[in-house]
Every structure is written in structure tokens, then in C-alpha cells.
Amino acid sequence: MALNCRQSAPRALVLVIALTLAVPATAQDKKKAGAPQDSAEVAPVELVWPSPLDPGKFDLTYTLLPFGKDKAELCLILRQRFEQQLLPVLKATLNPHQRDVLKAQMERDLAAVKKTWTAFTGQDTGYGVSVIAEEIRHQASEAVVKYMYRENAAYFLFSGDALWQLHLCVEANTPFDELAKRLTEVYEQAPNTLGYENPEKKAGLISATWRDTTFEITARAPRGLFRCNTIRWVYLPAMEGIKIRRDAAAVLEKNGSEVNDLLRQVTQDPVSDVDNIMDKVLKDK
Numbered sequence: 001m002a003l004n005c006r007q008s009a010p011r012a013l014v015l016v017i018a019l020t021l022a023v024p025a026t027a028q029d030k031k032k033a034g035a036p037q038d039s040a041e042v043a044p045v046e047l048v049w050p051s052p053l054d055p056g057k058f059d060l061t062y063t064l065l066p067f068g069k070d071k072a073e074l075c076l077i078l079r080q081r082f083e084q085q086l087l088p089v090l091k092a093t094l095n096p097h098q099r100d101v102l103k104a105q106m107e108r109d110l111a112a113v114k115k116t117w118t119a120f121t122g123q124d125t126g127y128g129v130s131v132i133a134e135e136i137r138h139q140a141s142e143a144v145v146k147y148m149y150r151e152n153a154a155y156f157l158f159s160g161d162a163l164w165q166l167h168l169c170v171e172a173n174t175p176f177d178e179l180a181k182r183l184t185e186v187y188e189q190a191p192n193t194l195g196y197e198n199p200e201k202k203a204g205l206i207s208a209t210w211r212d213t214t215f216e217i218t219a220r221a222p223r224g225l226f227r228c229n230t231i232r233w234v235y236l237p238a239m240e241g242i243k244i245r246r247d248a249a250a251v252l253e254k255n256g257s258e259v260n261d262l263l264r265q266v267t268q269d270p271v272s273d274v275d276n277i278m279d280k281v282l283k284d285k
Contacts, residue, residue, distance in 0.1 A: 069162060113146070117124050135155075135165060140249035164235045254256075
């Protein structure tokens with residue numbers, strides 16, 4: 001049955017208001033209401049920058065990436081890195097035409113990276129079955145930029161238009177224990193945690209994690225259909241904002257589903273009592 005917008009719009013508004021009123025009070029609301037608060041104050045965590053765990057120590061391409069900043073800042077950094085990589089080749093190329101060809105190719109490569117920008121708004125992007133499937137959420141102001149090089153891939157993850165994670169898919173032919181050993185040497189510190197296929201016997205190393213106040217690095221052995229080793233750098237100062245946006249997206253998804261279900265009931269029973277519907281919403285809450 002087609003929905004009559006003229007007759008049903010007021011009921012939709014009533015339902016949305018009812019759902020809004022039924023949402024439990026947040027911690028901020030309780031604070032305003034005079035609810036007792038913890039007396040102990042937590043000292044702010046000091047951000048270390050540059051961090052000893054900067055991804056540039058593993059690969060110079062990713063030195064001092066603009067974590068916490070937008071896509072334009074990332075593209076500016078990538079342009080600088082592309083130019084740095086091209087410079088020795090240009091110096092060794094005497095033919096002016098060939099130099100122009102190389103510069104034009106660099107511009108095309110950079111444009112191709114920019115075009116990979118994908119915002120997760122509920123659509124089918126293909127990333128839901130990718131190596132970063134567990135790192136993304138739809139309808140939570142998240143997006144990704146992808147950079148392919150040789151047989152490797154770099155994913156730059158954004159939340160609230162700010163870079164919060166670098167995720168590399170690298171060195172498929174390198175045994176994971178060798179990669180973990182190299183990371184330990186590069187960062188000059190032992191992993192904070194290690195994961196094993198057989199935890200009791202500590203056999204079969206499959207993951208390693210390093211952490212400071214700026215980054216958490218997690219390296220993982222190939223798993224499932226993905227045959228590459230993965231390394232991710234999570235920018236820890238961004239995590240609180242990401243949680244807020246993801247929680248808000250979950251609430252909107254849940255409430256939106258309830259509104260749609262109730263609107264379908266109203267559509268199927270156009271003479272139903274709005275008050276009874278509000279009672280149902282509040283009772284369900």
C-alpha cells in the first residue's frame with residue numbers, strides 16, 4: 001500500500017519524538033542533573049610526537065603522516081613523497097621529453113589515489129569483504145583512501161574527516177615471525193603482547209602489538225582468504241571521537257529501524273490510535 005504523505009507525516013513526527021524522548025539519559029545529561037560524579041580526576045595522557053612508533057620507521061613513505069588531519073593534508077604529503085621518489089630518476093634522465101613523461105605519470109598516479117576516496121554511507125563498496133572489513137563502520141562519518149604499490153596495498157582510514165589509521169597489506173612471501181622480528185628491531189622495543197595459534201604452548205606466532213601514547217601497532221599473519229601480512233597503526237587520540245560517532249550511528253540505525261517498523265504498522269492500519277503507538281514505543285524502550 002502506498003504511503004499517504006499528507007495524512008501520515010504527523011504520525012511519523014510523533015513517532016520520532018517519542019523515540020527521542022525514550023532514549024536513556026547520557027552521562028552528560030546525568031552530570032547536568034546533579035548526579036554524583038567520581039571525585040578522582042584522571043590526568044590527561046601526554047601525546048608523544050613524533051612517536052617512537054611512527055610508521056615512517058618501517059617505510060619512509062609513511063613518515064609523519066598527518067594523523068588527525070583531513071584528506072587534503074594526506075594528499076599533500078603523498079605528493080611530496082611521490083616527488084621525493086621520482087627525483088633520483090629525473091636526475092638520471094637527460095632527455096627533457098622523458099622527464100616530462102615521468103612527471104605526467106606521477107600526476108596520473110596521484111590522481112588515481114585521490115579517486116579511491118570512498119565514504120561508507122551504507123552502500124556496497126566491496127570493502128565489506130576486504131582485509132579492512134573489521135576496521136570500518138557505515139553511517140559513522142568514515143571513509144578510506146587506497147594506495148596500491150607493487151604487490152602491496154596501503155589503506156588510509158578516516159573518521160570525522162580526520163586520518164586515524166594506516167593499514168598495510170604487505171610482504172605476502174615473508175614468514176610472519178621474520179616480519180615480527182624486523183618490527184621489533186626497527187622500533188627497538190619488544191612487543192607489548194603476542195598472539196599464538198596455540199596459546200598454551202606459545203606455538204605458532206600470529207600477531208604482535210606495540211603501543212605508546214600515540215600509536216598502537218598491530219601486526220598479523222595472513223588469515224582466511226588474505227595471503228598478505230598486515231600491519232596497522234591506530235592513532236590513539238582519535239579513538240574517543242570514533243567511539244562517539246560509532247555509538248551515535250548505532251543508535252540512529254536502531255531507532256530508524258523501529259520508526260520504519262512502526263510506520264509500516266500505521267500504513268497497514270490507517271485507523272490505529274497514535275496514542276497507542278506512542279505507548280508501544282515507550283513500553284518497548
